[in-house]
Amino acid sequence: MCEHVAFIVSGVIRVAKIGENGKEVNLYRVCRGESCVLTISSVLSHSPFPATAIVEEDAEAIIVPKDTFTTMMATNTQLQTFVYDMMMNRFMAMMQMIEHIVFEKMDKRLIEFLLDRCKINKTNMIEMTHEHIAIELGTAREVVSRILKQLEREGYVQLARGKIKIVDKERLCDKFATM
Template sequence: MEDLLELNYGYLFEEELINEIKALGAIKHVEAGDRLIDFGDHIKFMPLLLKGAIKISRQDDNGDEILLYFIEKGDTCAMTMTCCLGQKKSEIRATAETEVELIMIPVEKMNEWVVTYKTWRNFVFESYNSRLTEMLEAIDSLAFLNMPERVEKYLRDKVMIVKDTELNVTHQEIAYDLNSSRVVISRILKKLEKEGKIELLRNKIKVLDF
């Protein structure tokens, strides 16, 4: 844990803060596909990601789910921070996109560290800024891209996140993430395959042109 913590956060935080994280943090290992946080959960710990990637999604009033953004090693989730600081129930679902290792920080330390450590305060503000930018990109995608363009962007983003052109994702999973239907997604994927941009495998998609 200490090696990953130093590698991903040592350049961001002063030694005193790193030592506090080591002393207070609890290491957690999560397999790909497992949920870390669900809608309505009471959040008692804030995650710092050491390894892997996590998918953050949100649910509307009709129960439909849509992808907001991904977080990677060296990141944390701004939405989780918001729930922690406001002592509210979770408004997001966090799912391990890949095998994940993270360190869980007690939420009561968040306010204390904002006052005590300038580097932590900067980290919190930068996390909010980065996630806001990504959510604006998600809104732009909904507003300005048609569904085939959204599918292509989704696949490109996935390749960047998992660092592999062969994606373990089903048509139904893409439909959930993009708030569409499996029939529509399957039709688009078959068209992309005919265009030579992807290859459809069993429960996998190989991206050939990204």
Template sequence: MEKGRREDVLEAYPCFLAIPPEDWAQAEMLSLPPSTLHPIREGHRFQHALFVVEGRIRIYRTTAEGREITLYRVGRGQCCVLMMASILGDVPYEASVAIEQEVNVLLLPVPVFTNWMAAHVSLRRFIYQQFTDRMLKVTQLLESVSFQPMPVRIAAYLLHAAASGDSNAIRITHEQLAIDLGTAREVVSRTLKKMAREGALSLSRGTITIVNPGYLQEICQPQ
């Protein structure tokens, strides 16, 4: 791998700093646009470990009814723990991948990656921390799906999206919101329209604007 590209990787993933330059010969970089269809599907067996250097991907499962539910997203400096479980456990991948923003990914042949894992504690520590963080978030997602009413889940999602994007205008369709929440679009649309009638939201094509954050915050309060 060229020195400039290796430096980009090391900036995003300091856990690779201990890898000597001569060990990077089999590493590659790959760019993929959002228009890439089904880059990785459930049942895939990895020949390479992937690390996102730029951009963002969405990890999701598909139900028996064909409905998608978003598990989490992976951006710069992160890794997909289900991919790691597939590689380290030598089992098929249990999710699918969608590209949300054009990505540059580091590709490491699986034998190279597993050798690096065995030899470098900084890489092992990074992977284990990613497992801890992701499993906590997936557990929270499952608890939300199982126990929280839909208005609470939608309100919490919109408040988080507004805080993350530093704007009360959230560019998302009802369909995309339903996929992220693992429910039907009709359920999301019905709930959003009720919130709009009560003055909490303004709905337009592809955008949901929070008009009354206090209304949403009140919904999220434990009863």
């Protein structure tokens, strides 16, 4: 059970579920100005924290003891609204993630991930292992490696250890649009 609620001031915390077999799937990230909805749920329901929190970028947080947080939730409508909005946003994001996993083919999801990373990083070079990508997408490393190898054979990407270079971003966008 969680004893505190953390409100992130800076940094990034990744929240993941790790199965008994060691497979890991990312649920969401907690960034500046946010708190972990699973922590809040654990505190409010007096139940165990059902995931693992991993610091991705050095983080600073305001730590609120569970008793103080519970009292604040009962009396502070601004905090209630903040928490409910945050929970709704996480719920909607989780629904979208489930839709992607269930209804979209993995090659399309991987291409979308690569294009998003290019946009976020403002470069065509993605420095990330196949294992890390697999965790992000909730699949096996072998699946990611097989699809990336196919994309390399087709001339969309170049692969190197821990790096993926998008060779022809426009063609890759076109491929994504027709999937």
